[in-house]
Amino acid sequence: xxxxxxxxxxxxxxxxxxxxxxxxxxxxxxxxxxxxxxxxxxxxxxxxxxxxxxxxxxxxxxxxxxxxxxxxxxxxxxxxxxxxxxxxxxxxxxxxxxxxxxxxxxxxxxxxxxxxxxxxxxxxxxxxxxxxxxxxxxxxxxxxxxxxxxxxxxxxxxxxxxxxxxxxxxxxxxxxxxxxxxxxxxxxxxxxxxxxxxxxxxxxxxxxxxxxxxxxxxxxxxxxxxxxxxxxxxxxxxxxxxxxxxxxxxxxxxxxxxxxxxxxxxxxxxxxxxxxxxxxxxxxxxxxxxxxxxxxxxxxxxxxxxxxxxxxxxxxxxxxxxxxxxxxxxxxxxxxxxxxxxxxxxxxxxxxxxxxxxxxxxxxxxxxxxxxxxxxxxxxxxxxxxxxxxxxxxxxxxxxxxxxxxxx
Amino acid sequence: xxxxxxxxxxxxxxxxxxxxxxxxxxxxxxxxxxxxxxxxxxxxxxxxxxxxxxxxxxxxxxxxxxxxxxxxxxxxxxxxxxxxxxxxxxxxxxxxxxxxxxxxxxxxxxxxxxxxxxxxxxxxxxxxxxxxxxxxxxxxxxxxxxxxxxxxxxxxxxxxxxxxxxxxxxxxxxxxxxxxxxxxxxxxxxxxxxxxxxxxxxxxxxxxxxxxxxxxxxxxxxxxxxxxxxxxxxxxxxxxxxxxxxxxxxxxxxxxxxxxxxxxxxxxxxxxxxxxxxxxxxxxxxxxxxxxxxxxxxxxxxxxxxxxxxxxxxxxxxxxxxxxxxxxxxxxxxxxxxxxxxxxxxxxxxxxxx
Amino acid sequence: xxxxxxxxxxxxxxxxxxxxxxxxxxxxxxxxxxxxxxxxxxxxxxxxxxxxxxxxxxxxxxxxxxxxxxxxxxxxxxxxxxxxxxxxxxxxxxxxxxxxxxxxxxxxxxxxxxxxxxxxxxxxxxxxxxxxxxxxxxxxxxxxxxxx
Ligand SMILES: Cc1cc2nc3c(=O)[nH]c(=O)nc-3n(C[C@H](O)[C@H](O)[C@H](O)COP(=O)(O)O)c2cc1C
Ligand code: SF4
Ligand code: SF4
Ligand code: SF4
Ligand code: SF4
Ligand code: FES
Ligand code: FES
Numbered sequence: 001x002x003x004x005x006x007x008x009x010x011x012x013x014x015x016x017x018x019x020x021x022x023x024x025x026x027x028x029x030x031x032x033x034x035x036x037x038x039x040x041x042x043x044x045x046x047x048x049x050x051x052x053x054x055x056x057x058x059x060x061x062x063x064x065x066x067x068x069x070x071x072x073x074x075x076x077x078x079x080x081x082x083x084x085x086x087x088x089x090x091x092x093x094x095x096x097x098x099x100x101x102x103x104x105x106x107x108x109x110x111x112x113x114x115x116x117x118x119x120x121x122x123x124x125x126x127x128x129x130x131x132x133x134x135x136x137x138x139x140x141x142x143x144x145x146x147x148x149x150x151x152x153x154x155x156x157x158x159x160x161x162x163x164x165x166x167x168x169x170x171x172x173x174x175x176x177x178x179x180x181x182x183x184x185x186x187x188x189x190x191x192x193x194x195x196x197x198x199x200x201x202x203x204x205x206x207x208x209x210x211x212x213x214x215x216x217x218x219x220x221x222x223x224x225x226x227x228x229x230x231x232x233x234x235x236x237x238x239x240x241x242x243x244x245x246x247x248x249x250x251x252x253x254x255x256x257x258x259x260x261x262x263x264x265x266x267x268x269x270x271x272x273x274x275x276x277x278x279x280x281x282x283x284x285x286x287x288x289x290x291x292x293x294x295x296x297x298x299x300x301x302x303x304x305x306x307x308x309x310x311x312x313x314x315x316x317x318x319x320x321x322x323x324x325x326x327x328x329x330x331x332x333x334x335x336x337x338x339x340x341x342x343x344x345x346x347x348x349x350x351x352x353x354x355x356x357x358x359x360x361x362x363x364x365x366x367x368x369x370x371x372x373x374x375x376x377x378x379x380x381x382x383x384x385x386x387x388x389x390x391x392x393x394x395x396x397x398x399x400x401x402x403x404x405x406x407x408x
Numbered sequence: 409x410x411x412x413x414x415x416x417x418x419x420x421x422x423x424x425x426x427x428x429x430x431x432x433x434x435x436x437x438x439x440x441x442x443x444x445x446x447x448x449x450x451x452x453x454x455x456x457x458x459x460x461x462x463x464x465x466x467x468x469x470x471x472x473x474x475x476x477x478x479x480x481x482x483x484x485x486x487x488x489x490x491x492x493x494x495x496x497x498x499x500x501x502x503x504x505x506x507x508x509x510x511x512x513x514x515x516x517x518x519x520x521x522x523x524x525x526x527x528x529x530x531x532x533x534x535x536x537x538x539x540x541x542x543x544x545x546x547x548x549x550x551x552x553x554x555x556x557x558x559x560x561x562x563x564x565x566x567x568x569x570x571x572x573x574x575x576x577x578x579x580x581x582x583x584x585x586x587x588x589x590x591x592x593x594x595x596x597x598x599x600x601x602x603x604x605x606x607x608x609x610x611x612x613x614x615x616x617x618x619x620x621x622x623x624x625x626x627x628x629x630x631x632x633x634x635x636x637x638x639x640x641x642x643x644x645x646x647x648x649x650x651x652x653x654x655x656x657x658x659x660x661x662x663x664x665x666x667x668x669x670x671x672x673x674x675x676x677x678x679x680x681x682x683x684x685x686x687x688x689x690x691x692x693x694x695x696x697x698x699x700x701x702x703x704x705x706x707x708x709x710x711x712x713x714x715x716x717x718x719x720x721x722x723x724x725x726x727x728x729x730x731x732x733x734x735x736x737x738x739x740x741x742x743x744x745x746x747x748x749x750x751x752x753x754x755x756x757x758x759x760x761x762x
Numbered sequence: 763x764x765x766x767x768x769x770x771x772x773x774x775x776x777x778x779x780x781x782x783x784x785x786x787x788x789x790x791x792x793x794x795x796x797x798x799x800x801x802x803x804x805x806x807x808x809x810x811x812x813x814x815x816x817x818x819x820x821x822x823x824x825x826x827x828x829x830x831x832x833x834x835x836x837x838x839x840x841x842x843x844x845x846x847x848x849x850x851x852x853x854x855x856x857x858x859x860x861x862x863x864x865x866x867x868x869x870x871x872x873x874x875x876x877x878x879x880x881x882x883x884x885x886x887x888x889x890x891x892x893x894x895x896x897x898x899x900x901x902x903x904x905x906x907x908x909x910x
Contacts (some may be wrong), residue, residue: 087840090880093879124879126878126891130893155778155782156781156785158782160822166847175778175780175808175816176816242883359809
């Protein structure tokens with residue numbers, strides 16, 4: 001059986017998150033110290049070699065992303081994506097609430113690698129109590145001179161899921177409507193205030209101190225070779241234990257739901273799991289033996305995403321849940337591009353019609369065509385991913401849709 | 409130079425071009441709604457999508473760089489299907505009344521619906537957009553039930569006029585072009601320059617002054633220079649049955665070298681005096697305290713004769729010429745030349761100096 | 763209450779700080795009173811239309827007057843299957859208002875929200891941003907009694 005393995009949460013519940021002294025005692029800031037003895041290019045090469053891939057959803061090689069920042073850039077920024085808007089996800093909150101200094105140390109390591117003097121943490125507006133903790137942690141680190149000439153400022157989001165998209169996030173820090181930019185240019189070249197900018201997820205940063213300290217080989221040997229390390233998962237829905245756990249990326253969905261989650265609540269049977277948050281695909285029983293690493297999940301038409309694991313038991317109504325998810329995207333679309341602004345709205349209307357038993361087969365066909373176009377035509381990942389729950393439930397749970405149709 | 413393949417044909421384009429530009433240079437038509445060559449790029453309407461071999465997502469050609477060796481399809485079945493869906497989605501919220509719409513015949517949205525055969529939308533589910541259309545200003549009709557949210561108006565207001573009167577409010581399907589607190593233009597920083605009307609690809613923004621006077625395809629477009637001030641903006645008079653029924657913008661650098669189509673409220677909306685019965689249409693000569701109509705020859709002969717008499721009797725420096733900022737540079741040049749060479753005096757001045 | 767002008771001016775030197783300023787005003791007033799838009803626009807050198815566009819983009823910010831206690835009820839999928847709908851109904855009945863409305867005495871406003879990141883204990887609401895978790899409709903009167 002797969003065991004929990006803690007890298008990111010290594011200090012969780014062992015130290016007082018409000019006391020930097022505890023963190024120091026647990027080996028804190030030694031990774032940063034070691035990183036600062038390396039040249040920028042060596043540090044980037046080490047991170048690249050560890051094959052740490054972004055934990056915010058897109059799984060881009062972290063070191064590779066850093067290497068896009070021009071070495072002669074006079075100004076560059078390090079931005080931590082702590083928007084965590086994906087429903088069912090609270091892992092970044094857990095990481096920060098249990099060990100905020102790990103994040104700060106990871107950001108400072110990145111700051112050294114890309115020669116940045118200024119970091120920003122973009123924290124969702126719904127976490128004001130975490131912002132307080134972060135500001136305390138930053139004050140402590142600054143007070144001890146640990147950050148050196150690298151400074152970190154916390155900025156708050158305003159209740160817009162799309163601001164988790166890195167360019168929308170940058171727009172939001174700049175004080176604008178959180179509408180994604182077209183790419184290229186990528187943030188590594190022209191990001192915050194048009195300067196080179198690295199955007200990484202909380203969990204990505206929190207992995208860095210251990211990787212630098214223990215070496216890239218150590219990290220690369222943990223979990224799945226293509227997506228090494230661990231993943232912090234949040235179990236929600238109808239599992240017996242609704243917990244957050246950190247497991248090597250070789251763990252399978254079945255292990256996660258049954259071994260860590262304690263199986264389905266109240267002895268009921270499993271029906272479906274949606275991994276990666278509300279924009280993830282639905283997965284039926286037959287695919288539960290898939291490991292959670294990014295590529296394996298993609299292989300079954302799902303995504304690892306944020307690592308949210310939303311479990312539904314046999315009594316759950318897939319069409320109703322998918323309708324609810326369609327409303328989420330209708331509410332969160334930024335409205336910039338046509339296929340998403342109009343598409344999420346109409347998809348929700350069609351789902352409501354199906355859910356209310358008023359639809360005919362043609363409606364499902366229209367929904368399918370719309371979904372297929374949105375996946376390829378939308379400007380950003382929100383609109384591209386919005387159809388995933390619809391298309392995967394149509395694929396794996398079609399009889400539930402069919403049962404809702406009006407007989408003609 | 410960059411070499412790429414578009415629709416099976418190898419084409420070349422200067423480095424730094426977008427795929428859209430490469431297509432335009434090579435005569436390959438691409439539909440665009442949010443793209444405007446004079447405005448910041450948006451990449452948001454997604455009409456200009458193309459397929460690039462090996463890339464899983466469609467690319468908006470207006471914001472995607474042309475790269476060496478890429479293979480582009482501009483009208484593949486997938487692209488056509490996507491454009492149709494986009495047009496149908498826009499149609500589902502659009503208040504079609506082309507029969508009375510000021511934009512009929514000059515409307516990009518209508519053109520593309522025709523081109524892609526959008527007879528009806530498959531996506532009419534839920535409520536239609538229903539915005540009020542009463543902005544009580546004398547110049548601009550705003551009907552956001554015809555708006556396709558291309559934001560060209562917002563960008564034009566900011567980047568051409570710098571009035572920044574309008575922006576996008578709310579988000580998602582509720583996003584709408586609005587002033588602060590969604591009020592009337594007159595209560596905002598709007599200058600009624602009409603640049604927003606100029607760039608709007610649909611009938612969402614139209615001129616109230618021209619309403620009902622003629623279709624785009626019924627009018628002759630006559631270029632002239634605005635007579636309100638000395639800037640010398642080019643106007644495009646819309647002439648129907650020998651009457652001016654509107655002013656539009658010629659946005660080319662050659663047709664409109666001074667202003668590239670941008671105008672102010674006077675030039676764009678203040679042309680109804682042209683057809684006023686109070687206008688002088690012939691010279692008038694005053695005799696015995698009464699004006700009478702005269703021909704140009706008679707009038708000019710009279711003026712020349714009287715100026716000559718004054719010059720002989722009192723000398724050239726007894727006369728002065730004063731010119732106006734409301735005529736063009738060229739006319740001002742001619743006036744000073746006339747003063748110096750014909751009247752023989754340096755007594756010439758201009759209202760802009762005062 | 764602190765003067766809106768002063769609140770916003772204190773963020774003047776933060777590039778892009780308008781959203782932080784909005785948060786600070788909202789913390790004091792529970793919404794963004796009308797003058798906020800003009801003052802913020804002036805302070806950050808943007809147009810009023812743009813400041814309004816920013817304020818109305820973010821669902822956590824409100825340009826409409828709200829009650830002393832803003833109750834936001836999560837209806838994202840995990841809360842949805844945990845009975846969010848029944849909870850929403852219970853709040854509507856207890857306060858005799860619909861979602862989006864404010865009680866006549868100006869004490870409570872009911873709003874819907876998407877996930878607030880407390881999904882280990884669904885369903886979840888927040889009252890003035892403080893989460894209350896694992897609620898069931900029977901607890902609604904007790905929760906409301908906490909708001910004094
Ligand atoms: C709609 C949308 C929402 C996103 N939300 C988040 C988020 O809340 N947190 C996050 O880290 N990344 C989020 N992402 C991914 C980011 O765009 C970006 O890829 C990520 O922050 C990069 O960090 P990483 O490489 O460390 O994963 C989101 C992407 C999209 C399209
Ligand atoms: S896909 Fe949706 S969220 Fe992304 S830019 Fe388009 S409208 Fe905005
Ligand atoms: S008329 Fe001119 S100033 Fe007024 S909204 Fe249009 S572009 Fe802006
Ligand atoms: S009013 Fe016209 S220019 Fe402005 S967004 Fe709508 S369609 Fe585009
Ligand atoms: S805006 Fe275009 S499509 Fe719409 S009614 Fe007018 S002419 Fe027809
Ligand atoms: S013209 Fe390219 S996206 Fe609008
Ligand atoms: S789903 Fe309700 S708090 Fe996350």
